[in-house]
Amino acid sequence: MDSPAAVAVLSYHSIAARTTPAFAALTVDPSLFAEHMEALHEQNLDVIPFGEVPDALAAGRSGVAISIDDGLADAAENACPVLARLGMTATLFVPTGYVSGHSGWLHGADARRPMLSWATIVSLAQEGFEIASHGRMHMAADLNAADLVEYDARASRLALEDRIGRGVSSFAYPFGYHSASGRRAVRAAGYRQACAVGDLPARAGDDRWALPRLQVWDDTTPEALVAMVTWRPQLATRAWARSKQCVWHLGRRCAGWGPAEAGRLQGARR
Numbered sequence: 001m002d003s004p005a006a007v008a009v010l011s012y013h014s015i016a017a018r019t020t021p022a023f024a025a026l027t028v029d030p031s032l033f034a035e036h037m038e039a040l041h042e043q044n045l046d047v048i049p050f051g052e053v054p055d056a057l058a059a060g061r062s063g064v065a066i067s068i069d070d071g072l073a074d075a076a077e078n079a080c081p082v083l084a085r086l087g088m089t090a091t092l093f094v095p096t097g098y099v100s101g102h103s104g105w106l107h108g109a110d111a112r113r114p115m116l117s118w119a120t121i122v123s124l125a126q127e128g129f130e131i132a133s134h135g136r137m138h139m140a141a142d143l144n145a146a147d148l149v150e151y152d153a154r155a156s157r158l159a160l161e162d163r164i165g166r167g168v169s170s171f172a173y174p175f176g177y178h179s180a181s182g183r184r185a186v187r188a189a190g191y192r193q194a195c196a197v198g199d200l201p202a203r204a205g206d207d208r209w210a211l212p213r214l215q216v217w218d219d220t221t222p223e224a225l226v227a228m229v230t231w232r233p234q235l236a237t238r239a240w241a242r243s244k245q246c247v248w249h250l251g252r253r254c255a256g257w258g259p260a261e262a263g264r265l266q267g268a269r270r
Contacts, residue, residue, distance in 0.1 A: 006201040007053045008229035009065045009213040015078040020109050025218050030078040032222075039222035040064060041086045045229065049130035050091040051170045053211060054193050057204040064229045066090040067195065067213065069134055069172055071099065071121075073114040080124060093134035093172035094121060096159040105138040105174075118163055125164040132170035133157050133191070140262040141173050141182030142252055149182050153189035169193065173210075175262040177252060183209040201231060 012028060019027035028036070040047065046063030048056055053065055066083070068075045071094035083090050094116060098104055103113040116124075125131045135141075136156040141149045153171060160168045169192040173182070176197035186194050187209050198212025206212065214228050252258055 003232040004203055005057055005060045005062045006203050006232060007048070007056055007061075007063050007065055008201045008231070009050060009053060009067060009195055009211060010225075010229070011195075011197070011213040011215045012066070012068045012079070013070050014072055014074055014113070015068070016072075016074040022108070023106075023110050027218055028216060028220070029218070030082075032218075032220075033079055034082045035222045036216070036220070036225050037066075037082050037086055037088060039226050040066075040229065041088065043226060043229070047088045049089055049170075050132065050195060050211075051130050051193065053202055054208045057202060057206075060204075067093060067172065069093045070103065070138075071095055071116045071134060072103065073116055073120070076116055076120050076124060080127070080129060083129075084127065089128055089130065091130040091132050091170060092116075092121075092124065093132050093170075094156075094160065095134040095136065095138040095174065096156040097136040098138070121160075122164055125166065130170065131160055131164055131168065132172065133160060133168055134172050135174050138174045140175055140177040140258075141186065142177040142179040143263055144182075146181040146185045150185035150189045153186050153191065157190055170195075172196075175258065176213075177258065177262055178210055183207070200233060201229075 013026040014023060015028050015030055015033045017029055048063050048065055050065045050067050056063060068079060068090055075092055098115050100117045101115055102111060103115060104111050121131055133156040136152045139152055157168045171186050171191040171194040173194060173196050178196050193211060194209045195211045195213050199214060200212040202211045
């Protein structure tokens with residue numbers, strides 16, 4: 001029996017040669033990123049934007065979606081040229097409140113990371129990359145009030161649509177954190193699909209407003225990446241992964257697990 005259709009949604013953050021100890025695990029060296037993309041290209045996989053994942057799954061199509069979070073300038077400098085050279089696409093999730101500035105939701109040296117400019121975002125959209133939302137203020141969607149999450153998500157969508165001149169339908173939960181009320185808020189803000197974390201390939205039947213992704217780390221080898229995108233976990237493995245997510249969400253609500261900047265945000269409507 002053939003395995004059910006699945007799309008491996010890969011999650012990258014920073015593509016850079018230099019980083020900080022706090023961000024090292026989420027920073028992939030540009031040469032390694034190029035090796036990753038070349039390895040995927042050799043597999044002749046169907047590479048699609050995140051926005052096409054739900055329809056692909058509904059049609060029984062498997063593939064891979066490449067997503068890059070946080071809207072850092074190094075995505076345009078070090079990732080997009082490689083993708084363009086190989087004829088591949090990706091989805092860039094941008095926190096619009098920090099565009100053309102710095103990554104102010106982080107701390108210390110990481111708060112000074114250069115962000116994409118609006119001109120670059122427009123150019124990338126024209127080149128065929130999917131521009132999507134990472135919220136406006138990079139705020140967690142699980143601990144903040146639903147009306148604030150909805151306001152933040154809608155403001156980000158409208159800002160992106162105004163700049164790039166096309167609809168924006170995809171959202172990535174900052175830090176991967178979400179809740180039932182947060183998911184409803186993102187849906188109400190006008191998005192057709194959203195992605196979280198989950199450490200699983202996405203399959204038909206998954207909540208389209210909480211599609212799982214697979215995190216790529218600084219030490220992920222090209223061989224490991226290929227294994228990741230072709231992985232088809234058994235039902236028991238998927239159930240275990242989802243159970244761990246439930247425990248984590250409970251810990252977030254009851255014990256405040258996670259980084260301090262992923263908690264409740266004050267004054268977000270500025």
